[in-house]
Amino acid sequence: xxxxxxxxxxxxxxxxxxxxxxxxxxxxxxxxxxxxxxxxxxxxxxxxxxxxxxxxxxxxxxxxxxxxxxxxxxxxxxxxxxxxxxxxxxxxxxxxxxxxxxxxxxxxxxxxxxxxxxxxxxxxxxxxxxxxxxxxxxxxxxxxxxxxxxxxxxxxxxxxxxxx
Numbered sequence: 001x002x003x004x005x006x007x008x009x010x011x012x013x014x015x016x017x018x019x020x021x022x023x024x025x026x027x028x029x030x031x032x033x034x035x036x037x038x039x040x041x042x043x044x045x046x047x048x049x050x051x052x053x054x055x056x057x058x059x060x061x062x063x064x065x066x067x068x069x070x071x072x073x074x075x076x077x078x079x080x081x082x083x084x085x086x087x088x089x090x091x092x093x094x095x096x097x098x099x100x101x102x103x104x105x106x107x108x109x110x111x112x113x114x115x116x117x118x119x120x121x122x123x124x125x126x127x128x129x130x131x132x133x134x135x136x137x138x139x140x141x142x143x144x145x146x147x148x149x150x151x152x153x154x155x156x157x158x159x160x161x162x163x164x
Contacts, residue, residue: 037136042075043084047103055092055112109135117147119153
């Protein structure tokens with residue numbers, strides 16, 4: 001029996017295999033997210049430590065990330081090299097304007113993802129942990145929809161509250 005002629009796109013859809021160009025872009029986006037993930041975690045933590053303690057010391061960063069101090073030292077050199085941080089001898093690490101902007105953007109993404117997960121009914125401790133990973137991989141378009149969903153839900157809940 002002769003094989004039925006199936007257009008390439010349909011064959012790809014039927015088998016579950018994405019078009020090569022779509023798959024390339026998906027993997028490129030994931031690789032870029034992985035590349036930035038550690039940088040974002042570090043600058044966000046450094047910003048938080050400075051806001052809370054007035055300084056960000058290598059020992060504190062290592063403790064909070066659960067890594068060895070040499071690992072932190074290596075990453076701090078990378079942050080300095082890429083223009084996100086500045087180190088001062090015996091004074092810890094400070095963020096540049098670019099580093100603080102990245103920390104702020106990362107914190108905002110994290111908050112948006114966490115609020116979205118909470119709005120879906122995910123328990124708070126799980127939403128906090130899960131948002132830590134998702135925040136690095138979510139696209140700006142998806143993030144915008146998360147925020148719109150959360151705002152709409154908040155508005156709906158506010159309208160349900162009886163006024164006195």
